[in-house]
Amino acid sequence: MSTQSTIEEKLQALEPTFLTVENESHRHNVPANAETHFKVTLVSARFEGLMPVKRHQQIYALLADELAGPVHALALHPYTPGEWQSRGASRPDSPDCRGGDGS
16 A cells, blocks of 8 residues: 555544545655655534644544654645635645755
């Protein structure tokens, strides 16, 4: 199973009403077909009343094995259904990577 599929499967524990897991590795200085950089957009009623750091902690706990291994970077965009609706069902775009050489 791919790392992306594993992430998608594990995040089902948060009962998402919307979930996208995007492999953004190709935007970074990594080997072809890498699975090291991901962006997660997750909408769940389970985030109601939680500050962003608590939402992130829930996701980190579910993905502890991936974060200890193949995943180098994880951009998180966790929303409640109301927040997602008020944002027009959109999340921020990722910035361009400046490359692995610090340029």
